[in-house]
Amino acid sequence: MADKTILITGGAGYIGSHTNALFCERGYETIILDNLVYGHKECVLGGKFIQGDISDAELLDKIFTENKIDAVVHFAAFAYVGESVSNPSKYYNNNVANTITLLDAMVRHGVRNFIFSSTCATYGVPPKMPITEGTEQKPINPYGASKLMVERVAKDYAAAYGIKFCIFRYFNAAGADPQCRIGEWHNPETHIIPLVLDAAIGRREAISIFGTDYPTKDGTCVRDYIHVADLADAHLRAYEHLASGGECQFLNLGTMKGISIRELICVAKKVTGVDFAVKEAGRRAGDPPELVGSMEKARAVLGWTPVHSDIEEIVSHAWAWHKKLYGGLK
Numbered sequence: 001m002a003d004k005t006i007l008i009t010g011g012a013g014y015i016g017s018h019t020n021a022l023f024c025e026r027g028y029e030t031i032i033l034d035n036l037v038y039g040h041k042e043c044v045l046g047g048k049f050i051q052g053d054i055s056d057a058e059l060l061d062k063i064f065t066e067n068k069i070d071a072v073v074h075f076a077a078f079a080y081v082g083e084s085v086s087n088p089s090k091y092y093n094n095n096v097a098n099t100i101t102l103l104d105a106m107v108r109h110g111v112r113n114f115i116f117s118s119t120c121a122t123y124g125v126p127p128k129m130p131i132t133e134g135t136e137q138k139p140i141n142p143y144g145a146s147k148l149m150v151e152r153v154a155k156d157y158a159a160a161y162g163i164k165f166c167i168f169r170y171f172n173a174a175g176a177d178p179q180c181r182i183g184e185w186h187n188p189e190t191h192i193i194p195l196v197l198d199a200a201i202g203r204r205e206a207i208s209i210f211g212t213d214y215p216t217k218d219g220t221c222v223r224d225y226i227h228v229a230d231l232a233d234a235h236l237r238a239y240e241h242l243a244s245g246g247e248c249q250f251l252n253l254g255t256m257k258g259i260s261i262r263e264l265i266c267v268a269k270k271v272t273g274v275d276f277a278v279k280e281a282g283r284r285a286g287d288p289p290e291l292v293g294s295m296e297k298a299r300a301v302l303g304w305t306p307v308h309s310d311i312e313e314i315v316s317h318a319w320a321w322h323k324k325l326y327g328g329l330k
Contacts (some may be wrong), residue, residue, distance in 0.1 A: 004029065006031070007033060010039060010076035011039070011306050012049070013076065031069070034049070064109035077147075078095060095150065107161045112163055113164050115166045116168070119147045120254070121141065121289075122137045125289075132297070133294075169293070171253065175193075185325060216260060222261075224312055226310065264315075
């Protein structure tokens, strides 16, 4: 496999670093391109690291010229929903325009395999669960809209230039490397599990529940948490699918299990052994009551099934990493 080099953009970030580690463990050569705006070089556990930006067409030409790239796994994107509303220019320029720069470089250099991180945010507020790939896509914020635009661009590039793609619509990425080498490390942090663990470890006074009157099993939002190691496995399977001549695909990555915020907090208290404070607040604008994804198509096409789907295991891995990162209870 050493003659197969994979370019991983955003490979120093949360999901990218776990995917890079898995590719390296399976014997692939990788090149990690990351501008380190949100990524961490310490999380790159193998491959060749290049600090740079996908907006730099000259750098992309250099990478593609000097290396035999067989596929691009594209994680480099901004992903803060609230920020996308207040600063949509940042999101459309980086997530859409810069991705077009990357795709154009691929076309120039004859690289055809493209694996892209989209999001369940492209579905907006779906009418029923679980969400399938056929659910209408109606994003309600610029972040989701930017990802949907790239989906359309990829489809058009496939028709015109022969790009072969696998596009993943993630649900809630969670957990950490089971060996506790890497994990979630955002600044600012917006994901619910590390925020809850911040309360457990003493980095925040309490965790707030935003909305307790949703039409769900206990009044709080319900989400589908997918272990980051399972996401990495899906990306490896997607590459192998495309490399063996497989067709272009749009695939949801979820577990089909809905966990409420109250349930998640109870699990976190059990795992950590800390009875941290919980506050209740009003709903936040734009939070759908429930987001649970079907995995049937991903299972049928890629043979992919999550192996770390138990929420207690997900929180346990996240807690081990959180303690390593922040040095134990304050």
